[in-house]
Amino acid sequence: MTDPTVNDKSRESLVTLIGNLPGLVTNLIQAEIEQLKTKAKHLGSYAGKGAIFMVIALIFLFFAIGTLVAVGILALALVLPAWLAALIVFVAFLLIAVVLALIGLSFFKKMSDDAGPVESVKKDLRAVKGVGEYERY
Template sequence: MANPTADHRAEPSVGELMTQLSAQTSRLVRDEMRLAQKELQQSVRHAGVGAGLIGAAGVLAVLGLATLIAAAVAALALVLPVWAAAVIVAAVLFVAAGIAALISKKQVEQVPPPAAESVDSVKRDITEIKEARHGRT
């Protein structure tokens, strides 16, 4: 027959189990943090490359627009003096910019004040606190 004391000692005590649980939990948390850090680094790297490419695309688009404007001046210069063609194209661009500015202004005017509801809520809270405080004294 086996010794019951020997079998009992083979099993870890509650304290040992708690120590193991603590160590394993710490290791698991550290491993998860390392994994999250690696994933975040990869995400940031991809976001940086994407942002750089978006910037490059924007620069190329502006250069393309400038070339298109120069082509419009050159096309008008076939029937008008070059200076007149340039003035006409510039005037059209200024009119387009003015229209965009007016539309933008109307859009901005429609934006409500920031956090108006939050400000009103805080004011109501302050009023209630003052009333409650004066009611107690």
Template sequence: MDAPRSEPSTAELISRVGDQVSRLVRDELALAKAELRQKGKRLGAGAALGGAAGVLAWFGLGALLVAAGAALALVLPVWAAALIVGAVLLLAAGVLAAVGVGDVKKATPPVPEQAIASTRRDINAIKERAHR
């Protein structure tokens, strides 16, 4: 009498691999969605705080510019003081715009880094086992 086989058949193994790969892909997609959702929430909160800070800074800068113009008007005609303050503002705006354009060009799109790394590890593990 033959002893019952304890090892699964090739068809069973292929079926299991298909199920496991399918589950792995679903899990990796779920991880990517969760990671992007978390980053999106942080981005939204940071943008709101940055916007509020920008409004406050705008009013503060306005007050400082009025003070600078008033101080210059003590030693120069009012029109010259306003011209100097305006020229300095335009120069600063140009520098900030150049720096901002450079940063935008260097920016990369947001990617789910953990999910990509995990998927790469999974693929490498599958490749290693396939070679054995």
């Protein structure tokens, strides 16, 4: 004899099974979307907590660098007057800031050196016509 509890899926026709397929696919897609939402919530939570700890670590690093600067001033003050040691450290930081600013400025100037898209198209058209400056390969 057959078990009456097994009759529900084992005896369905192929047409019925194919008819159920869109509903099963829809349920599968909804389950996957819910899983992605849950994963995104967890990732967002972890990323937020990680960002908070990184900001706190950077704050402590900021103060640690200030302490290191104070140590440098105090070390120089052993051989020079304290005001001169502080002035030397200030000038050193000022020079570093000026050099970094000039390097940054050079990168900003390079941004304007590139031809815009309109100028590039005009240059290409002149090259196709055989007029103007263009590179030959």
